[in-house]
Amino acid sequence: MTMKDLAEKSGLSRQMISNYESGKTKPKADSLLRIISVLNFPRNFFMEEMPDLHNGPVYFRSQSAATKRTRDMQKERLKYCYEVFKILARYVNFPEVKLPDLLEKDVHEISEQEIISKAEELRRLWNIDSISPVQNLIQIAEKNGIIISEANMSDKSLDAVSRWIIDRPFIMLTDNNESSVRRRFNVAHEIGHIILHNGIESIHDYSSQELKNVIERQANLFASHFLLPSEAFSDSLMSTSLDYYIELKKYWKVSIQAMIYKTYLMGLINDDQRLYLNKKISRNKWRTKEPYDDEIPVEKPTLIKKVYEMIVKNDVLPQSELNYLFRLPREEVEKIIGRSISRSNKLDEQKPILRLIENN
Incomplete structure (x- = not known):
């Protein structure tokens, strides 16, 4: 509104x-x-200040196409996610954050080799070998301390938002009914921002062209190298025909377009071959929906849901009391947690009692 x-x-x-x-x-x-x-909104939302999270920039996937209003809406929902996490963290220890050392460099000084090195280092740190596809990226990221949730909004111009809050990275995914391969690339892209761009104080210090051509490109490169390790991907690429890319998609769980881009980056196809393949994709109307998009399961965040259920099932706190502590509308909490919660919140349903006091 x-x-x-x-x-x-x-x-x-x-x-x-x-x-x-x-x-x-x-x-x-x-x-x-x-x-x-x-x-x-529940009444208790208005009784306390919602903290303004100043530390670190906020990154948006597809920022160039998104309006400021859309970005602001998603930034607010990221605060809601932090509020839910903060309440749950009172009762359960979340996984420790395991990431490579963050880059603290000016974005114009970050080389592609540094990006490749960070992608390889992250695979080693997360015990993913250098020759295999990443199986369930969201689950692995959550296991290593990254908080991921879905947002209660959809906007085709904005796929994801991420930022460090205090000492932990958060990623929020817009509910765009995107394919599994697009979601996986979005998450890898945001992890790229988290690792590569810690030296940025504010994205508003950069022009829209710098954001698109430097910062976003670097995050895309990180995602590409992380999901498709060059040597292993090259060994699997027996042909550069479109039919072969379609079959390869099932193995790497990466979009056909991303694999073509990776092949081009590695110098295995030239400009004309890349243009030919992309034109063929356009003719087949695969820009927004590719083969196997309906068959590869979409990964979902589960960590917050498991923690919520752990607290309730072990009677650490009554469910109604826990829901009350969130101070958020039920539909927002349900989307962040990833499950329905009790519709009955007795604490919040208590009506204030008004009494008429005579003034003598």
């Missing part, structure tokens, strides 16, 4: 909504109840 939308639906002025949002004015009880009824 825009401020105008909220003002119209709540019966308050746009200026008043702006004052509340900026902190100039605190809403009175009547105004707050109007806002709550429109936004459908």
Whole structure:
């Protein structure tokens, strides 16, 4: 919602909504109840400050196509994910973060060889050999301390968002019904940002062309080298025909277009061959949907769900009380956790008791 939308639906002025949002004015009880009824957030959400997470830049997959409004919506949902994690982490120890040393360099000084080295180092650290496909990337990333969740929004211009929060990386995936291979590349791309671009204080310090041609390209290169190790991929590439790429997709679980790009990067096909293959993909209308996209299972985050269920099943905390602590709408929490939660939240359903006090 825009401020105008909220003002119209709540019966308050746009200026008043702006004052509340900026902190100039605190809403009175009547105004707050109007806002709550429109936004459908639990009352306790409004009783505490939602922390503003300043440390580190936020990275967006497909940023050049996404509007600022879309990016802002996804940034807010990343805060929700952190809030859910923070509550669960009171009761369960999440896996330790295991990543290579982060690069602290200016993005213009990062070489492709450094990107390759970090991709190889991550495989070794995560016990993935140098010749095999990555089987379940999301599960492996979660096992090694990266918090991944799905967002309760869809927008074809923005696939994912990531950032370090305190001492842990978070990745949030937009619910775009993307194929398994696209999702896997998105996650690898965001891990690339997390490892390569720790030296960036703010992405707003860079022009849109620098973001697209330098920072995004580096994250794509990392994803390509991580998912398709050059020597192993080269050995598996017995032909550069489109039919062979289709079969190879089932093995590497990477899109045909990404494999063609990797083949080109390795110098195994020239500009004309790459152009020919891409034109054929366009003629077949495979730009957005390729063969086997419906057959390769889409990977889902499961770590937050397992932790939530562990707390509830072991009676560490009553489910209704745990849900109340999140201070978020049920549909947002359910998407972040990856399962339905109790519809009945007795703590939140308690109505305030109003008493008339005579003033003598």
